[in-house]
Amino acid sequence: MITAKARAVDGPHQSFHATEIKRRDLDTHDVLIEIKYAGICHSDIHTAHGEWGEVNYPLVPGHEIAGIVTAVGDQVQKYKVGDRVGVGCMVDSCGECENCHKGEEQYCLEGNIPTYAGVDKYGEPTQGGYSTHIVVTEDFVLSIPDNIALDVAAPLLCAGITTYSPLNHWGAGPGKKVAVVGMGGLGHMAVQIAHAMGAEVTVLSQTLNKKEDGLHFGADHYYATSDPKTFEKLAGSFDFILNTVSAKLNMDAYFSLLNLDGALVNVGAPGEPLSLNVFSLIGHRRSFAGSLIGGIRETQEMLDFCSQHDIAPKIEVISADQIDEAYERVLASDVKYRFVIDISTM
Structure with a gap:
């Protein structure tokens, strides 16, 4: 197992605290990503506050993830160590249903596996990007174009x-x-x-x-x-x-x-x-x-489109100790326009 530093919340409206979580050892098609930046989405707040249904706490939110590949499984074809990559709102799906075959994994008939607050195919709860590392199957990893900085790339993976x-x-x-x-x-x-x-x-x-x-x-x-x-x-x-x-x-x-x-x-x-x-x-x-996010193919298309047209979110980079304050500011509409956590501050 791989140990990652993280920020977690233990219940609705509780404060974030430093912790350590376990990431699975690499399977044959897995990619280990060292997370550099993680965006804060309003969905993180809804979920952390228990507003969208029952949550299995402790919870590590974050589905706007940008980082660097540090290891790959022995059958990975799409990525290599050193690649600049991202992970969005889902980390797996059944891969077999009609919608998955259409490249619309977000509408998987079996239910896609969300990046956090879900359960993966190994029966373990998924934990998100407010952490130093994440392991994701290669088919749900995105390539970040070279002309998009990692901090501004993170919010593209959801927003x-x-x-x-x-x-x-x-x-x-x-x-x-x-x-x-x-x-x-x-x-x-x-x-x-x-x-x-x-x-x-x-x-x-x-x-x-x-x-x-x-x-x-x-x-x-x-x-x-x-x-x-x-x-x-x-x-x-x-x-x-x-x-x-x-x-x-x-x-x-x-x-x-x-x-x-x-x-x-x-x-x-x-x-x-x-x-x-x-x-x-x-x-x-x-x-x-x-409309719900987009499939992996379309998400890569979006990243390439933003690269070609110089499109980027306007962000405010914060430290891991500022997550609670950032949540309060989002709820007060006091952000222009997206908070991004510098994961090096974990």
């Missing part, structure tokens, strides 16, 4: 693919009018990606506080949703709306912004149910959908 996948699937591109709801960790990535795809991009944020940033990231327009006139002015304007916020919204108001055959897709995951009037959809053949 990047979570926004790239729906924009790609629903065809954001030239001639398409795309709105992004929210200008946080996900939203600021969505704006950059949609802009690079060639879409006309509008940010819909509660206030205009981040307008300058939004325009800098590539938005063509920026509106405050706290102003009722916004919904009047933009009625029927958009082909596609990506909702990145994890808050309960007036969905019917946002549906009114879609044109004929427009789609609103949720990647934010509110803790309470959303309600809607079905006539908001029927009237203009509108669609309401959701």
